[in-house]
Amino acid sequence: MSDHDHHDGVSRRKMLECMTWAGTGVLWTVSGGVPRALGLVGEAQAAEPVGFSFLQISDSHVGFSKPANPNAIGTLEEAIGKIKAMPTKPSFMIHTGDITHLAKAAEFDDAERIISQAKLDVHYVPGEHDMIDEEIKLYRERYGRGTKGAGWYSFDANGVHFIGLVNVVDLKAGGLGNLGADQLEWLEDDLRGRSTSTPIVVFAHIPLWTVYPEWGWGTADGARALDYLKGFGSVTVLNGHIHQVMQKVEGNVTFHTARSTAFPQPAPGTAPSPGPMKVADDKLRSLLGTASIVFKPGQQRLAIIDTPLQS
Amino acid sequence: MTIATIRHLAIRCAVAAFMASQISAVRCETVSVTIDNFTFAPAQLTVKVGSTVTWTNHDDIPHTVVSAGKFKSKTLDTDDSYSFTFATAGDYKYFCSLHPHMTGTIKVE
Structure with a gap:
């Protein structure tokens, strides 16, 4: 067991047990700090969610056309089609970055054309792939309005406080994701005086x-952000980047990563690199998908339902 | 001058030119670094002053080659290359600004 596993209080084995759910799609509910799987997504969807819900979509990588998925636009369209067909319309969507593969204007245009068909407000944060155009301006021109710094912001909906953070800019050699001093200061201010x-x-x-520092899967100063959130009774942290479902609960904080709509990546340490994972064509859609998050007033934990494009 | 002498001179000339080209190749060598599986290979490389290093990305994911204050590539998509000529001796540490766990060093002497 490595050091970081000790710190997290979650063994690597436990994490990999979590991973075995990745291909199926499970409704998670949590009581007393222990996540419990209620059933497969098919069953979960049959039950109408009570309360306020929103949807997470991530890593659409519009422009990606390599063997792991030659048609990333097509699978994004499928994901949006499933969102449109949901029996209960989510209040809005969050996109946790890597909208595009190479931050080209045409890729942003394609992404917007497809995602807007869901007819939901979308709150974006950038992935590193969205910030690689020569002048690093296309993401901010499209999605940066009203945000601070590299694109961070917060908003309130149905009594929940949402905070969108940027941890993909100004990365340091040898390091992980990075929030930076300015953003951390802003976060501290944003939370100050807020009811716990x-x-x-x-x-x-x-x-x-x-998650796995050997592949850069973590945020160097993430612990400082979490420090500011310590006093709050219910904290949910939603991320993308690793193109697979992973969840852990630590005290008052539930961490969850969403699937990509474009291509899967290997479980930590199971491949020479975190690059796109080529799977059999008939298996691809079971490893892509979205997550919907249901908030029930009075409950500490939000229920997170991961839905693959194909179960 | 006999034909044999001319031929002899020509051969000597050709040998000299060949040797000259060898010398200039040593002075201004071109060395390759490949990017496979999120790794620069070789990660440590020693070259002579005046050498050009060319990085080529073989991954299905874009990478960059950045040495703070020294050089910075554009985003390299699959099979894209970036070259930099080292005019000054020194140790050049570099990394991929998208995947900062990817690091390497060019030692120029």
């Missing part, structure tokens, strides 16, 4: 918790 009974949802591209 306010449920908090934090979303960012790279996991804020250390």
Whole structure:
């Protein structure tokens, strides 16, 4: 067991047990700090969610056309089609970054054309792939309005405080994701004076918790952000980047990563690199998908339902 | 001058030119670094002053080659290359600004 596993209080084995759910799609509910799987997504969807819900979509990588998925646009369209067909319309969507593969204008245009068909408000944070155009301006031109710094912001919906963070810029050699001093200061200010009974949802591209530092899957100063959230009774941290479902609960904080709509990536340490994972064509859609998050007033934990494109 | 002498001179000339080209190749060598599986290979490389290093990305994911204050590539998509000529001796540490766990060093002497 490595050091970071000790710190997280979650063994690697436990994490991999979690991973075995990745291909199926499970409704998670949590009581007393222990996540419990209620059933497969098919059953979960049959039950109408009570309360306020929103949807997470991530890593659409519009423009990606390599063997792991030659048609990332097509699978994004399928994901949006499923969102449109949901029996209960979510209040809005969050996109946890890597909208595009190479931050080209045409890729942003395609993404917008497809995602807007869901007819939902979308709150974005950038992934590293969205910030690689020569002048690093296309993401901010499209989605940066009203945001601070590299694109961070917060808003309130149905009594929940949402915080979108950017941990993909100004990365340091040898390091992980990075929030930086300015953003951390802003976060501290944003939370100051807020009632600790306010449920908090934090979303960012790279996991804020250390998933696998050997592949850069973590945020160097993520622990400082989590320090500011310590006093709050209900904190949910939603990330993307690793193209697979992973969840852990630590005290008052539930961490969760969403699937990509474009291509899967290997479980930590199971491949030479975190690059796109080529799977059999008939298996691809079971590894892509979205997540919907249901908030029930009075409950500490938000229920997270991961839905693959094909179960 | 006999034909044999001319031929002899020509051969000597050709040998000299060949040797000259060898010398210039040593002075201004071109060395390759590949990017496979999120790794620069070789990660440590020693070259002579004046050498050009070319990085080529073989991954299905874009990478960059950045040495703070020294050089910075554009985003390299699959099979894209970036070259930098090292005019000054020193140790150049570099990394991929998208995947900062990817690091390497060029030692120029």
